[in-house]
Amino acid sequence: MQDIPNSVIGAVSSVLGAYYYSHSRLNSLFMESGAPGDVPEGNCEDKCARWLKRCNDESDIDALAVLGHVIQSFMDDDNPNDERQRGQERIRTALARNQLAYHMNGVITLAGATPASKTLADFFKMGDFASIEMEFDRAISNVVSDPHAAITAASAIVEAFCKTYIEAHGLGMPAMQTIAPLWKVVQRALGLNPDRLLGDDENRILSGLTSIVDGIGTLRTHIGSAHGRGIAPPPIASSDAQLAVNAAHTLVTFAMERWHSKR
16 A cells, blocks of 8 residues: 655645634544544644654555545545635646546546546446436534535535436536526526426425525535534534535436436
8 A cells, every 4th residue: 555655745734734723623624534643743734744754654444545535525626716726726737646536426546547436426427326326425424523525525425326327318518506596507408497387386396406505506605514614613513414414415316317217
């Protein structure tokens, strides 16, 4: 198993240490990612560096796999703010200088290699419900420790489904590739718009799908982790974040079933 190069440790520690203002957030992030041992001492940057170096020292730890999980949430946002975009580029540059590359879902490979794990798009195309369940389980795991990140993950999964469906069917991609415009394209293609020929009950459910999308998108914009949270992020109860994740799960599962039942 390959060690994390020192220059990558330096870049990741500097970026994450500055971006995540909370020691408890970093502690949860590393522990959930499988980093070994007790919480290291030091400021946020030192803590990240010491934990990543410890991964290299443990022979039974896949250090690059831990690194991938640690930076996944930070790297996978496709609409980052300026600070996050600069951090993403710094990490990618450090990896490239060491012949490494980052891929979606926390996969780090040798530059030019194809990641062994499938992407979300692959799961959607195959109708792999079990793997999508795992993605939502990952979002749920953040509900208590970081509800803002859980909401961002829920929105990102819905957006990923919509983009995959649009690309797979050669549909026109909307100019604004955010959750609401993306869903409108998929909703029309799957026949999920309210219809006067349907009964009131069915129309209420179909209208509810749009409300779910609007609600998740609004939450992500206002209090999700994707656009930076500042020193005092807007508060949100873990129960509210869990509601958003569960609603996204219901929406995506239903839409996937409709897609694959038409094949």
